[in-house]
Amino acid sequence: MDAICKCKNIDKKELERTVAEQPDAETIERLSTFFSVFGDGTRLKILYYLSRHELCVADLASLVQMGQSAVSHQLRNLRLNRLVKVRKEGTTSYYSLDDEHVQSIFEVALEHINEEQR
Amino acid sequence: MDAICKCKNIDKKELERTVAEQPDAETIERLSTFFSVFGDGTRLKILYYLSRHELCVADLASLVQMGQSAVSHQLRNLRLNRLVKVRKEGTTSYYSLDDEHVQSIFEVALEHINEEQR
DNA sequence: TTATTATATGAACAGATATTCATATAAGGA
DNA sequence: TCCTTATATGAATATCTGTTCATATAATAA
Incomplete structure (x- = not known):
């Protein structure tokens, strides 16, 4: 990669490390699906x-x-994404x-939206 | 509400408390938008x-x-949802x-998807 | 067996969303 | 002034997603 960082006010070495450590395509895919x-709402x-x-x-x-x-x-969806199980x-x-x-996720998100009205 | 719980193996009092404490419509709306x-991926x-x-x-x-x-x-989207700011x-x-x-959210989600391959 | 009940699922449809293209705005340089 | 550069944004389009409807499956009761 070369066209990176036309705006020169950031450290090139650090940016290279950021690119090197970026999550791979599969991780991004799984994360976005998860979210x-x-x-x-349902x-x-x-x-x-x-x-x-x-x-x-x-x-x-x-x-x-x-x-x-x-x-x-929707339960099928949740099941395929391993968030619920059936008996x-x-x-x-x-x-x-x-x-x-799931609980932790809820909590952080609630924190976020509750602090939103500043 | 009355049509609740045809499957009788759960405590009715407890279920009523669950319904009473359910997040209101606006919270659900904001949560789903947030997620x-x-x-x-982008x-x-x-x-x-x-x-x-x-x-x-x-x-x-x-x-x-x-x-x-x-x-x-996408930056506009993120801005409107208060996740990024401009200078x-x-x-x-x-x-x-x-x-x-944002960082916490990432972490919990990564934990989840990493534990997925059991 | 036939009827009933609980759930699952394919197809269709409507609404939402991400990207592209063209263009607008606005700052700075020649 | 005119040109270039950086970003923003409306419109069009293609794709994705959630719900409904009709129907299938499978267990149980009559």
Whole structure:
């Protein structure tokens, strides 16, 4: 890379280190996918409820006030992204959180938006 | 609310408390918007570079390998969401992070995706 | 078996989003 | 003044995403 840094007020050595240490493409891809999962109100609500109780699909649908199909699709999304897990009992599926980081993520984000009104 | 909890294996009192304490619509809205900002590779890269240096638009464009216009649009997005701030000097705009939480957010998310390959 | 209940999923559709292109603005130099 | 450079932004476009609808699956009850 050569076209870097036309604005010369930063240390070239340091910038090179920054480029060398940049997260690789796969990491960026996974990070953006991960955050996208939290970037939807319906999924956030689902995650909130699941952070409190293990719940079946019908109850989640009633809690977030969405159709069963919509919730089912979103649970699939959350499952594929390893944020929730299922336990089947007869015909009903019980979902719960599958990640210890969800809580931390919520907390930092809440901190951020609460400090926003300065 | 009444249609709640057809699956009766959870404590009704506790569920009512969960509903009572649920984040309000505005909080959900702000949270999902906040996370959406992180849900894009280009913006993640920009945030990474800005976490290391204050940089002008042209340099950012060269670093993330995108057109000036695309980067400018994304910086606008980040600015409106209060994650970056600008400092103007003549015709050039220097951008830097405007949020102490960005680093924490990155860290928790990286922890998550790194533990993913079990 | 037939009916019912709980959930999952493909297809269609609408709305959102990222990038590009063209152009505008605005500062500084010739 | 005119030209160049750095950035910003509106419009157009292509892609992605969330919800709905219809239907499939699978367990259980009658």
